[in-house]
Amino acid sequence: MLEKRYDFLAVEQKWQDYWNEQKIFKFAPKKNQKVYSIDTPPPTVNGKIHVGHLSSYTHIEIMARHKRMMGEAVYFPFGYDDNGLPTERYVEKKNKIKAYEMQRHEFIELCLKEAHELEKDFYKLYKTGGFSCELDNTYSSISQNTQKISQKSFLDLLEKGYIYHAESPVLWCTECRTAVAQSELDTQELESVFNHIKFYIEGSKKFATVATTRPEMLPACVCVFVNPNDKKNAHLVGKNLVVPHFGFSVPVLTDDLVQIDKGSGIVMCCTFGDNVDKEWQRKHNLPIKECFNNGGIMTALAGEFKGMHISKARGAIIARLKEEDLLIKQEPIIHAVATHERCGTPIEIAVKKQWFIDVLTHKKQIYQAGLDLNWYPESMRARFLNWVENLQWNWCISRQRFFGVSFPVWFCEGCGKVITAKKEDLPINPLIDKPKTACACGSKNFTPEYDVMDTWATSSLTPQLSLDLITGEGLSDTMIPMSLRPNAHDNIRVWDFYTVVKSLYHFGKLPWTDLMISGFITSGDGGKLGKSKGNTDLTPQEVISKYSADVTRYWAGGLSLGRDTCFALDAFDNGKKLLNKIWNASRFVLSFLEGYKPRAVKLMPIDEWLIAKFEKLQSKFIEFMDRYDIALALNELEKFFWDFCDNYIEIVKDRLYKPEIHGEKEKESAQFSAYTVLNGLLKLFSPFMPHITEEVYMHAFAQDENAKSLHMSLYANIKKQDYSIIEKGNELVAIVQEIRKKKSLAQVSMKAKIASVAIKSNNLDFIKSAEKDLIAVGSIEAITYEKGEFFAEIGEIVKE
């Protein structure tokens, strides 16, 4: 017998340990078995875990368990993304240090140590959440093996000509002192000032007014632009203007991009103040002037302002312009500024020698991949396509940082040539290892590449990383495309995009066939629950220990894909009720199944009705699940389950209790259908609530099915039923409901007797077959039947 109360803490722990010990979820495909492989998101190891993690991983989890129950071999790997800037930023903040102020190897060791600590928390969370990924066979994005795979990828793309090394304007973070990629930008509304400044025409007392928000860029001014159709300023074209305070002259050129009615219609171009400057530099072949260094400190170009930080120089230069009567007016404005997502610092554009992966010339191919992938929900496709269409920068993969994968590259000191490592020697660290042979020019002296790779250059290889855990090198691409890439919508332009690029370039194939995109869990005020922000009260561990993993999963399973959801505890209360109901319904049904072994019997029509309804529900459920409509599948399942409890069980209750009145065969018929449907229901609920369903299943059904775990069994195999019986049975339920209504309105007990019920129906055979059940459930004294359109007239309540 099952205990009266369900003790979720003990039960969940018990089965988690059992699954672990028995290796229930280990990937072990049988011959010809269909494989369902998941490119699991490796959590970014950079801070606290939040409930958003729980919900998105639960979606993946539910799909993994569903596919197992469908008989597929599920590969559900796990890994940690612990390389790169996110982890570095976390370590710097936590220890109040700056990477560039430390010994490189000391900083790297510290990162490894901190990452390892954080990973323990993730491990614990995924285990107590009942997640069925392979937690004990994981990859780490900083491991030696990962570095090997990542360096190989680099060499492969370099060979194929997708990667190039060039001095070029890049997006630069002066706080992190590294180049960053377009996808790492945030937009912030910042207060600023539009400064109208006098540029004197060379050799004249007249001046042109230039409006700028970035006066500190004046020393890097290379020219001034006006629109070619601007009549008002046409007289300036071809003349030279004197850059205020700094005193050097720049030419006035024309370009269509200048908006005639914005500011004075005269724009200064500095290399580089913004994106447009970058465009102009290329288009007009302008000189490049850098007025600040890696850390955002003004260079000698800035004269007396040398040594100031950009933000300070701005004020100082304005003050000086005022003194020299070169400032006409100042307008405060609020404008959008691109900032670095990791630190919030406004992004600069600087010219640096960097490694790039060419994406701009392959836009079409990448766009096509967006069309070829299956997106769930479908609307997420547009975000991918939109991003690809709007790409402006090639993917800069070098970072002037420390904790990351090295480039397997040296530069020859003799001729400057790039020397690459041999693939068989990987992984290598160019700072320690040396090329084995001299350069073709004869030189034996090499400078290592000090930069490390962008974290996404490695994360974009997760299909290879996770497949490497099981297939070993070389075999990975036979399992590509993988079945599923799951992630939240913020990663479409980042992780999804980069992985598609890499897969196309390496294999000429899509990395996966399906994408399942979840939404964010937001806090009450609608803000995103960022893992690095930690703005929620309840930690995932607290939620699970308070409500159980099953209830938490129920909550997550009910969320719509792709949509942000406000974190609310209501759904947890519903889940608790459902858990309780599953427990009690199981207890009740099983109390009539002691010693019962299912065997084929002639079923009473109402029992057949139940099985037909269940079969219909199950096929609907599977249909929804297979198209990642998890919430809808759960919804249908729940509806059926409550109906099963409140109607079916109530109707057959008396038959199970009193075979002396109803007959033994009739009792067995009820036993058969209750056995079949409860077992089937446990299986359908199991992806959502794996612990309680396992507890009941192992207690009652596992032996009969010779199964080691519910999660190694399959969904019920029920032959396609005749659904027309469903309508007939529904009439019976309708009669019961009419009787209940009458009693409820009369405010009497459900046990109160009803003198008579007059039933009109065209399915009298069916209804008559359940007469004894009906009499018992309704406490009816007399029933009359008449053929005709369905109607039930409930007689008087008998006063005791």
Next chain:
RNA sequence: GGGAGUAUAGCUCAGUUGGUAGAGCGCCUGCCUUACAAGCAGGUGGUCGUAGGUUCGAGUCCUACUGCUCCCACCA
């Protein structure tokens, strides 16, 4: 400015191929019914954002508009 999502009961939301508006919570009225009072039965509550259109029939499809949210662009 470009793209997308969303608007349904007091609240949170579901609504599949177009076919009589749903669930939970809340509120109200009852019921200790040999699984469950952490339960059960019943009830209250909605011109489905606005205006048109297609259709025998529209919450669902089409057009326009409005509110909210997100992504991209916008740094002179």
